[in-house]
Amino acid sequence: xFETISNFVAAFLTLCIFSFLYKDNPFYKFAEALLVGxxxxxxxxxxFENVFMPYVxxxxxxxxxxxxxxxxxxxxxxxxxxxxxxxxxxRYPITFSMGIVGMGIxxxxxxxxxxxxxxxxxxxxxxNITLIFIGTVTILLYFFFSKAHKGIYGKVTNVxxxxxxxxxxxxxxxxxxxxxxxxxxxxQFLLGDWLGLIK
Amino acid sequence: MKRQIPLMIVVILGSMFxxxxxxxxxxxxxxxxxxxxxxxxxxxxxxxxxxxxxxxxNGTKIKRKAPNWQYSVVTLIGLAFTAIAGFVWGTQTGxxxxxxxxxxQMPMGATMFSxxxxxxxxxxYKAFRARSTEATVLLIAAxxxxxxxxxxxxxxxxxxxxxxKWILNVPNLAAKRAIMIGVGLGMTATSLKILLGIxxxxxxxxx
Numbered sequence: 001x002f003e004t005i006s007n008f009v010a011a012f013l014t015l016c017i018f019s020f021l022y023k024d025n026p027f028y029k030f031a032e033a034l035l036v037g038x039x040x041x042x043x044x045x046x047x048f049e050n051v052f053m054p055y056v057x058x059x060x061x062x063x064x065x066x067x068x069x070x071x072x073x074x075x076x077x078x079x080x081x082x083x084x085x086x087x088x089x090x091r092y093p094i095t096f097s098m099g100i101v102g103m104g105i106x107x108x109x110x111x112x113x114x115x116x117x118x119x120x121x122x123x124x125x126x127x128n129i130t131l132i133f134i135g136t137v138t139i140l141l142y143f144f145f146s147k148a149h150k151g152i153y154g155k156v157t158n159v160x161x162x163x164x165x166x167x168x169x170x171x172x173x174x175x176x177x178x179x180x181x182x183x184x185x186x187x188q189f190l191l192g193d194w195l196g197l198i199k
Numbered sequence: 200m201k202r203q204i205p206l207m208i209v210v211i212l213g214s215m216f217x218x219x220x221x222x223x224x225x226x227x228x229x230x231x232x233x234x235x236x237x238x239x240x241x242x243x244x245x246x247x248x249x250x251x252x253x254x255x256x257n258g259t260k261i262k263r264k265a266p267n268w269q270y271s272v273v274t275l276i277g278l279a280f281t282a283i284a285g286f287v288w289g290t291q292t293g294x295x296x297x298x299x300x301x302x303x304q305m306p307m308g309a310t311m312f313s314x315x316x317x318x319x320x321x322x323x324y325k326a327f328r329a330r331s332t333e334a335t336v337l338l339i340a341a342x343x344x345x346x347x348x349x350x351x352x353x354x355x356x357x358x359x360x361x362x363x364k365w366i367l368n369v370p371n372l373a374a375k376r377a378i379m380i381g382v383g384l385g386m387t388a389t390s391l392k393i394l395l396g397i398x399x400x401x402x403x404x405x406x
Contacts, residue, residue: 006298010306016309018230019243021228021317033270035307037277040253042304045285045296047246071237082251088201091402093241095205098401100238104390106220116376119313128369135373136380143381161203165333167374169340170366172323176341177348179316186313189306 011194014186071096137162205395213394253278279304340366 016031056072059065074093081090124130138160141153151159191197212234219227242359257271265271285296322342326334346352347363392398 006302010302013303014310015308017314020314029267029270030273031307031311033229033273034400035304035311036253037274037279038281038299038304039340040249040298041281042285042296043376044250044282045290047243048286049290051239058241059236059240060366064209065241068236068240071240072244074237075241076243076247078247079251081248082255087403089349091201091205092208094401094403095208095246097238098209098211098393099234100216101209101393102216103214103220105217105387105394108383108386112379112386116380116383120376130363130371132373132376135370136377139374139377140380141364143377161333162249162336163370163377164374165336166366166370167378169337170344170371172319172337173341173348176316176319176323177345179319179324180300181314182309183316186306186310 007194011190015189018186134159142146202399202402205402206399208397210394213390217394250278340370 008123013034019025020028023038030197056068056075059068060072074096077089077092079090080086080088120133120136122129122133124133138156140160141166142157142160147153188198192199214330215227216231217308219231232404248315254275260268261275281296281299284294284299288294288296288334290296327338337392343359344366345350347353347360347366352359389398393401
């Protein structure tokens with residue numbers, strides 16, 4: 001009985017969201033508003049249990065690391081964002097979080113640039129490796145805006161556009177398949193778990 | 200001073216972490232661990248911004264009886280009820296909190312994303328109508344990749360799964376690699392701008 005009620009609630013809300021395919025309507029607006037509220041409400045206890053308790057409460061009250069009171073006080077300055085005269089205090093917790101950006105410079109340069117470049121600079125032993133190399137270089141040339149895309153240079157960057165279009169097409173295809181997979185899941189729920197029409 | 204001191208904190212901390220990456224001395228490693236504890240203690244308070252902001256926006260709508268204010272009531276009830284359920288009955292399996300996740304949030308979230316399947320299909324139709332060579336190339340690649348993922352593709356031709364795999368492993372890899380290099384350079388440039396105090400938007404407006 002309890003499972004039937006649970007399935008009914010889930011099915012009703014699923015249909016409320018699907019009703020948007022017809023047009024924007026009160027059922028969809030209700031479900032949308034509920035989703036926003038429930039999602040935020042879901043995050044609060046999770047964050048409290050997984051972040052606040054182990055990193056704020058336990059060190060201060062159980063481990064007696066009273067130094068942690070200072071970052072906790074800095075963190076609580078976030079609420080001054082909503083005041084008119086003291087909103088500048090909210091900059092302090094943000095600046096401490098932004099300090100980590102120093103780590104980002106060598107890390108992004110290493111993982112996103114150097115490693116990728118090393119992987120692209122292989123001996124051109126096969127057609128595929130050659131194509132990957134040509135594709136990478138022509139796309140990078142396409143994003144070099146200091147030179148007008150005209151003449152031979154324009155033709156080279158055009159090759160880059162073709163490579164990018166194929167890449168975007170592949171990403172598009174994957175995204176469509178992921179969404180259709182979700183859609184199949186919802187249809188299976190409605191026809192199977194809720195209505196019992198399919199096993 | 201209200202802007203300069205936060206800016207100096209970012210510049211000093213950022214520079215110290217750049218040095219730490221290249222000179223991982225014990226002192227700097229200990230400082231980094233200590234700083235991470237501080238960041239973890241600061242971070243949970245950020246949710247206050249979200250909760251207060253959402254409550255204020257919806258509270259103002261209700262107070263002013265703005266159009267569709269009734270849905271703001273639904274949002275606030277959903278927020279309060281789910282949070283209270285989590286604090287009162289816990290977050291374990293079998294609690295009202297997890298019931299709300301399983302039967303309210305998860306189905307609606309999945310359905311919301313599945314709606315995109317329909318809109319993506321309409322976007323594909325519009326792209327095809329554009330009738331440019333590039334748009335056609337994009338669509339052909341997408342169709343081959345999609346057919347390559349399902350058994351229907353192999354039933355049509357044995358070449359479809361092979362071509363799909365080739366698209367993913369060769370031109371797609373080249374595109375992703377070049378974009379990744381661009382993103383990496385962009386991230387590095389933005390981080391440097393923050394570190395040198397050129398980029399200050401994170402400080403917000405006002406004095």
